[in-house]
C-alpha cells in the first residue's frame with residue numbers, strides 16, 4: 001500500500017460561493033479525482049472556479065464496489081477529494097462509509113474545513129454556544145416530532161436541528177405545544193444567501209412571524225432552541241452508564257458503585273444511588 005494516498009474531506013459553500021477557502025480551492029484543483037454527492041450539482045462550483053479535475057458520483061448508497069474502487073485508488077497512492085452538495089461532507093451528508101473504511105485501513109484522511117450550516121447558524125444566533133447538540137433533521141411525522149421536542153427540549157444545552165420548508169410551521173406549532181411559547185429560539189434561513197434571515201425571540205414569536213409571512217417558511221433552514229431552565233432539565237442515566245452501574249452493583253454495595261460510576265459519568269451520585277438500590281432489589 002502506497003503511503004501517498006490521501007482522502008481530503010473538503011467543505012464547500014452553503015450558498016455564497018465566495019466562502020470556498022483558498023485551501024479548498026487548491027485541494028480541488030490538485031487532487032486526482034473529486035468524489036461528489038451529485039456531480040451535476042457540483043459542476044456549478046467547478047465551472048465558477050475553473051476547476052477541471054475529474055468528478056465522479058459518490059454517496060452512501062453507492063455500491064460497495066464503488067467504495068472499494070475508491071479505496072483501491074487511495075491505497076495505490078492517489079489523492080481524492082470528497083465533497084457534498086453544500087457544506088461539510090458527512091455532516092448529515094454522505095461519506096461516513098468511505099471515511100470509516102479509509103481510517104480502518106490506516107489510509108490518510110485530511111479534513112479541509114469550511115462552511116457548515118449548523119455551526120454558521122449557531123455562531124450568529126445569540127443563543128448559548130458553550131454546550132449544544134446537533135441532532136440532524138426534526139422527524140417528519142407529528143408523533144415522532146413531539147417525542148423529539150420532549151426528549152431534546154429537556155436538555156441543558158442548545159438544540160440545533162435542520163427543518164424543511166414544508167414542515168416548519170407544523171414543527172414550530174408542536175414545539176410551542178411541548179416546550180411552551182416562551183422558550184427562546186432562533187430560526188436561521190438561507191444562510192450566506194440573498195435572503196438570509198434570523199427569526200428570533202421565542203418559539204411563539206417565530207410562530208407569529210411564519211403565520212404573518214409565508215415567505216419566512218421558504219428556503220433552507222436551521223432551527224435552534226435554547227437550553228431548558230435548570231429545573232426543567234431531566235437528568236437521565238444513559239444505557240452505557242446504567243450497564244456500568246449494573247456490573248459494579250454485582251460486586252459492590254450500592255453506595256460504592258454509585259460513587260465510582262458518578263466519577264466516570266458525571267451523573268449525580270444521588271441519582272445513581274437510587275438506581276443502584278432499585279437494581280439490587
Ligand code: SAM
Nearest residue numbers: 014087088091093116117162163190191220221
Ligand atoms: N453538510 C451540510 C452542512 O455542513 O451544512 C448539511 C447538509 S443537510 C443534508 C442540508 C440541510 O442543511 C438543509 O436542509 C438545511 O436544513 C441546512 N442548510 C444547508 N444550507 C443552509 C443554508 N444556507 N441556510 C440554512 N440552512 C441550511
